[in-house]
Amino acid sequence: xxxxxxxxxxxxxxxxxxxxxxxxxxxxxxxxxxxxxxxxxxxxxxxxxxxxxxxxxxxxxxxxxxxxxxxxxxxxxxxxxxxxxxxxxxxxxxxxxxxxxxxxxxxxxxxxxxxxxxxxxxxxxxxxxxxxxxxxxxxxxxxxxxxxxxxxxxxxxxxxxxxxxxxxxxxxxxxxxxxxxxxxxxxxxxxxxxxxxxxxxxxxxxxxxxxxxxxxxxxxxxxxxxxxxxxxxxxxxxxxxxxxxxxxxxxxxxxxxxxxxxxxxxxxxxxxxxxxxxxxxxxxxxxxxxxxxxxxxxxxxxxxxxxxxxxxxxxxxxxxxxxxxxx
Numbered sequence: 001x002x003x004x005x006x007x008x009x010x011x012x013x014x015x016x017x018x019x020x021x022x023x024x025x026x027x028x029x030x031x032x033x034x035x036x037x038x039x040x041x042x043x044x045x046x047x048x049x050x051x052x053x054x055x056x057x058x059x060x061x062x063x064x065x066x067x068x069x070x071x072x073x074x075x076x077x078x079x080x081x082x083x084x085x086x087x088x089x090x091x092x093x094x095x096x097x098x099x100x101x102x103x104x105x106x107x108x109x110x111x112x113x114x115x116x117x118x119x120x121x122x123x124x125x126x127x128x129x130x131x132x133x134x135x136x137x138x139x140x141x142x143x144x145x146x147x148x149x150x151x152x153x154x155x156x157x158x159x160x161x162x163x164x165x166x167x168x169x170x171x172x173x174x175x176x177x178x179x180x181x182x183x184x185x186x187x188x189x190x191x192x193x194x195x196x197x198x199x200x201x202x203x204x205x206x207x208x209x210x211x212x213x214x215x216x217x218x219x220x221x222x223x224x225x226x227x228x229x230x231x232x233x234x235x236x237x238x239x240x241x242x243x244x245x246x247x248x249x250x251x252x253x254x255x256x257x258x259x260x261x262x263x264x265x266x267x268x269x270x271x272x273x274x275x276x277x278x279x280x281x282x283x284x285x286x287x288x289x290x291x292x293x294x295x296x297x298x299x300x301x302x303x304x305x306x307x308x309x310x311x312x313x314x315x316x317x318x319x320x321x322x323x324x325x326x327x
Contacts, residue, residue, distance in 0.1 A: 001171045001204075001261075089136035089310070094128045096120075104131075107140050109147040114161045118184045118193070127161075127184070127193040134195040137271055138202060141307035142300075146202075149209045149304065150178050157205075161193060170197045172204040180205065196272035199311075203267035207260060210303050223259035226292045232258045249288040251277075263296055267311065274314045281318035290318070 093103040097119035101112045114120075119127060135143060147157040156177040165183035169192030172180050180201040183192040211219045224231070230249050233240050233256050240246075241253035250256050251265035269277050270293070280286040281293070297312050309316070 001168050001201075090140050091136065092128070092132045094125065094132065097124055097128070100128050100132075104135070108135055108143040109157065110135075110143065111156060111158045112161070113158060116161070116163060116184075118161050123184075123186065123188075123191075123193075126188075127191075130193060130195045131198055134198040134202065134271055137195075137199070137308070137310045139307045139310060142305045143202075145305040145307070146206060146209065149212075150174075150205075159198075164190065165192070168192070169194075170201045172201045172208075174205075174208050178205055178208070194272075196268050199271035200264045200268040203264040204260060206267075206300060206304060207263050210299050213303050214299075220259050222295065223262055223292070226288060226295060227262075228288055230256075232256060232262070234258065248285045249292075251289065262292070266293055266296060270311050270314060278314035278317050278321075281314055282321050290315075 090107060092107065093099040097114065097117065100119060101114065104110055104112050118124065138146075150157050155174065158177055158179045160179060160181045162181050162183050164185040168183065169190075170180065170182045172178070180198070182197060182201070185191040207219070214222075227249055230246065235257070237253050237256040241256060246253070246256060250262060251269045255262040255265040266289070277293075281290050293312070293315050297315060300306075300308055
């Protein structure tokens with residue numbers, strides 16, 4: 001969930017470019033350390049339920065689910081999708097709201113409910129472009145794999161475009177079905193029908209599934225270990241936020257609320273402000289934030305699919321930058 005008081009608090013950071021080397025995150029996945037930080041990032045453990053005998057769904061495009069770990073080598077190294085040609089992002093049919101909704105369902109297996117016909121209104125074209133942008137960065141294959149995870153729990157995957165809200169841009173709930181609510185407002189700065197908000201809420205949907213494998217406590221402890229000396233502060237994040245201190249560890253102030261929002265805010269900014277995230281990743285002071293992004297990426301690759309690598313372009317670009325500056 002994204003509360004509306006965040007807009008005025010988005011990152012106030014002084015970025016200085018510097019080089020860095022690769023680092024450890026999972027079972028010696030990376031061999032070098034960029035700075036003096038000595039945070040041992042937790043290793044995702046594959047969890048297989050002993051009483052889960054459900055078959056692994058198969059598709060022609062060979063999407064990866066938790067039961068299909070061919071992208072994990074014997075030593076648990078994560079498959080590097082950069083070794084493959086980057087596919088062109090899929091663009092949904094935006095010629096009309098009806099065709100957009102139908103294409104979204106057929107391409108991503110996601111049901112979109114727009115009962116007030118906001119997509120047919122004056123801001124409809126802009127909203128469809130925003131939603132398409134977020135979905136394309138996650139990719140059809142990744143989203144279909146995520147939807148299939150919820151199908152194992154007999155849960156539909158639904159996005160609802162709702163009316164204005166005075167308190168939040170969006171919300172994700174898993175109560176029977178997985179429902180992401182995006183709150184539309186004619187004032188664009190107050191609207192939740194944006195790529196950033198959708199990415200944030202999709203991150204929650206991803207996190208819920210991952211916790212079904214590693215457990216709530218493990219998920220929380222993993223993120224706390226990556227925070228180092230800092231802790232989550234719930235509603236006090238507004239009062240305690242200092243960008244010159246906490247900005248090296250958290251994406252922005254709301255990430256200090258709890259570990260759910262810590263993960264979601266990182267994914268949000270990877271989609272909404274990729275250039276800023278790249279600059280932060282190549283700054284040694286942002287080592288904790290960099291390690292969190294690595295850990296989140298590896299969780300998503302391992303437990304759902306490695307087809308969402310476009311989201312992590314700033315992370316990969318920072319590694320390329322390091323290679324170039326080290327040469």
